[in-house]
Amino acid sequence: MLAFIIRRMLQAIVVTxxxxxxxxxxxxxxxxxxxxxxxxxTSAEERAQLRQDLGLNDAxxxxxxxxxGNAVRLNFGNSYQFKTPVIDLIADRFPATMELxxxxxxxxxxxxxxxxxxxxxxxxxxxxxxxxxxxxVGISLPTFLIGILLIFLFPVTLHMLPSFGRGEVLRIGFWxxxxxxxxxxxxxxxxxxxxxxFQMTLIMRLVRGEMMEVLRADYIKFARARGLSHxxxxxGHALKNTLVPVMTITxxxxxxxxxxxxxxxxxxxWPGMGLLFLKAVQNVDIxxxxxxxxxxxxxxxxxxLIVDMLYAVVDPRIRIDARPA
Amino acid sequence: MAVQDxxxxxxxVRPSRLRAFFDSDILYSFRRSRVTIAAAIVTFTIVxxxxxxxxxxxxxxxxxxxxxxxxxxxxxxWQEGGDARYLLGSDDQGRDVFSTILYGSRQSISxxxxxxxxxxxxxxxxxxxxxxxGGSVDAFIMRAADIQSTFPAILIAMLVDGTSRALFGNxxxxxxxxxxxxxxxxxxxxxxxxxxxxxxxxVEKSKDYVLAARLIGIPPALILFRHVLPNVIGPMLxxxxxNLALAVITEATLSFLGLGLPSTQPSLGTLIQIGQKYxxxxxxxxxxxxxxxxxxxxxxxxxxxxWLRDALNPRLR
Numbered sequence: 336m337l338a339f340i341i342r343r344m345l346q347a348i349v350v351t352x353x354x355x356x357x358x359x360x361x362x363x364x365x366x367x368x369x370x371x372x373x374x375x376x377t378s379a380e381e382r383a384q385l386r387q388d389l390g391l392n393d394a395x396x397x398x399x400x401x402x403x404g405n406a407v408r409l410n411f412g413n414s415y416q417f418k419t420p421v422i423d424l425i426a427d428r429f430p431a432t433m434e435l436x437x438x439x440x441x442x443x444x445x446x447x448x449x450x451x452x453x454x455x456x457x458x459x460x461x462x463x464x465x466x467x468x469x470x471x472v473g474i475s476l477p478t479f480l481i482g483i484l485l486i487f488l489f490p491v492t493l494h495m496l497p498s499f500g501r502g503e504v505l506r507i508g509f510w511x512x513x514x515x516x517x518x519x520x521x522x523x524x525x526x527x528x529x530x531x532x533f534q535m536t537l538i539m540r541l542v543r544g545e546m547m548e549v550l551r552a553d554y555i556k557f558a559r560a561r562g563l564s565h566x567x568x569x570x571g572h573a574l575k576n577t578l579v580p581v582m583t584i585t586x587x588x589x590x591x592x593x594x595x596x597x598x599x600x601x602x603x604x605w606p607g608m609g610l611l612f613l614k615a616v617q618n619v620d621i622x623x624x625x626x627x628x629x630x631x632x633x634x635x636x637x638x639x640l641i642v643d644m645l646y647a648v649v650d651p652r653i654r655i656d657a658r659p660a
Numbered sequence: 661m662a663v664q665d666x667x668x669x670x671x672x673v674r675p676s677r678l679r680a681f682f683d684s685d686i687l688y689s690f691r692r693s694r695v696t697i698a699a700a701i702v703t704f705t706i707v708x709x710x711x712x713x714x715x716x717x718x719x720x721x722x723x724x725x726x727x728x729x730x731x732x733x734x735x736x737x738w739q740e741g742g743d744a745r746y747l748l749g750s751d752d753q754g755r756d757v758f759s760t761i762l763y764g765s766r767q768s769i770s771x772x773x774x775x776x777x778x779x780x781x782x783x784x785x786x787x788x789x790x791x792x793x794g795g796s797v798d799a800f801i802m803r804a805a806d807i808q809s810t811f812p813a814i815l816i817a818m819l820v821d822g823t824s825r826a827l828f829g830n831x832x833x834x835x836x837x838x839x840x841x842x843x844x845x846x847x848x849x850x851x852x853x854x855x856x857x858x859x860x861x862x863v864e865k866s867k868d869y870v871l872a873a874r875l876i877g878i879p880p881a882l883i884l885f886r887h888v889l890p891n892v893i894g895p896m897l898x899x900x901x902x903n904l905a906l907a908v909i910t911e912a913t914l915s916f917l918g919l920g921l922p923s924t925q926p927s928l929g930t931l932i933q934i935g936q937k938y939x940x941x942x943x944x945x946x947x948x949x950x951x952x953x954x955x956x957x958x959x960x961x962x963x964x965x966x967w968l969r970d971a972l973n974p975r976l977r
Contacts, residue, residue: 349803350806350807353807354807361819361823365823365826365827471959471962471963472955472959474962475905475955475958475959475962476955476958476959477909477912477913477916477954477958478913479912479913479916479917479929479932480912480932480951480954480955483932483936483939483947483951484948484951486939487939487944487947487948490940491939491940491942491944498940591812594811594812594814594815595812595814597814597917598814598913598916598917601916601917602936612818613818613917613918613919615822616818616819616821616822616825616919617825617918617919619822619825619826621822621826624819624822628815628819631811631815632811635811
């Protein structure tokens with residue numbers, strides 16, 4: 336078990352270092368950092384001085400080591416557009432993205448699991464077919480289109496729910512939350528549904544598949560033979576055994592939710608990290624781009640690591656299967 | 661007797677290629693599934709309409725002389741204030757929405773197809789190399805695939821796009837943008853091809869025909885492309901069909917985010933982005949019609965991909 340954990344951690348570190356190499360290459364070689372930082376009237380000597388101060392004349396490996404060292408200390412330099420430290424900009428928008436991701440993951444679980452259970456138990460009912468058709472559409476429609484259709488339906492046609500922004504937020508320390516105000520919660524509804532719909536359909540199909548598999552197992556037949564109620568069999572025995580893969584997939588999807596949040600944030604003008612990254616790509620603000628890249632990579636790798644380890648704890652077979660090829 | 665002889669003769673004659681095609685399992689499963697037929701019709705209609713855009717369209721949206729700003733923001737024909745010249749209404753520049761959808765589908769489909777081809781070529785070549793040569797080459801390619809597959813495709817595409825912005829600067833004109841899109845979407849979808857091809861190459865490379873080819877001294881490149889490739893390429897069609905839908909979605913998303921095609925050469929995603937601004941003014945047709953077209957295209961290509969996967973893979977039946 337320890338060997339498994341160590342191997343997985345080493346893998347995670349290699350992945351993170353590779354991504355930081357890409358981020359560093361972006362920062363250092365795509366465009367000239369000095370030209371981006373100074374105005375047009377800066378003299379050649381001042382430019383050379385700045386170049387020296389930034390350490391751009393050092394050997395590339397030394398620069399990379401310094402880049403990684405700074406990144407570990409969360410120092411990503413100043414944004415080209417805003418001239419303020421990138422980490423402040425990201426920290427400012429981090430809570431918005433996390434709350435959106437959390438709300439949509441909850442939505443996906445709370446709606447997806449019951450729908451999956453229902454369609455597995457009542458396989459041929461009309462409602463099941465409706466659910467399955469909806470889920471096919473949910474997988475096929477691009478996120479931004481779902482967002483626009485929701486905006487068209489609720490704020491524009493029915494004059495319900497806000498269509499942009501976070502509403503009122505409360506600041507608790509460094510964290511700004513929209514969970515505690517009525518307008519904040521209202522503003523959360525449509526973005527959370529937009530972002531969570533894909534995950535919801537995924538979870539629903541997964542639960543349905545697993546449930547149908549489990550319901551055929553002998554211990555379910557035995558439970559029925561013992562005369563337990565349908566409710567006890569379906570939920571107490573069957574559902575419980577489908578939840579392990581569901582938790583894994585949800586965990587892995589959490590990373591995608593954070594990354595895909597940028598599309599939803601753009602549709603609803605949600606002031607999160609994704610919107611910041613998008614503006615950075617449009618304006619070639621490379622420090623923000625590389626910082627966001629590293630941050631998302633770290634979140635991804637950490638979640639994958641945790642999920643892998645949890646899975647190994649729950650299912651001992653994984654530990655044996657995971658020998659190096 | 662003569663009748664019987666004729667029947668025997670008919671049985672002995674090898675069926676023509678066309679006949680064999682019509683009797684095949686694939687076509688049978690196609691004819692049996694109404695959803696698949698509908699999906700094929702929708703896909704075919706959209707692709708045909710996109711190809712024939714210059715013929716069908718009532719207006720060339722790229723030709724500024726045909727546009728009149730006075731005719732902007734006209735609702736669809738059936739609404740009050742509609743104009744017979746603008747079947748589905750007009751947008752903010754006085755472009756006919758129907759015509760822009762035709763030309764936009766053209767852009768979306770060509771970028772989708774080109775990037776899928778690019779991803780398939782890249783993935784197949786890397787997969788063949790990784791599977792055939794093994795060792796550190798294999799380890800390097802597959803680790804790169806592992807790392808890339810932990811990231812959503814859209815992020816990679818955005819990164820390539822952002823890099824191109826920094827590299828090209830002001831020289832980023834419309835034709836450059838087209839190829840940057842193909843490159844960025846293609847680069848984000850090669851992993852699946854590479855993994856599948858690598859797996860089947862590992863199986864093929866120890867088979868007798870490969871050993872025989874090696875024995876008579878055929879160079880590795882020739883063995884890979886002439887002998888191994890034809891035997892591993894089958895499943896690629898299924899992956900490519902499903903990836904085509906994903907590529908179209910990715911292109912539309914990038915364009916919607918303002919990172920794709922400019923509004924002078926709009927794709928479906930760009931059209932939706934333009935229309936989004938006018939949604940609140942009640943001018944829903946500018947965004948909703950391209951949206952429906954995009955949804956119909958992606959959904960039907962997805963359904964075709966699903967059907968193809970089931971039809972070509974008997975184990976799943």
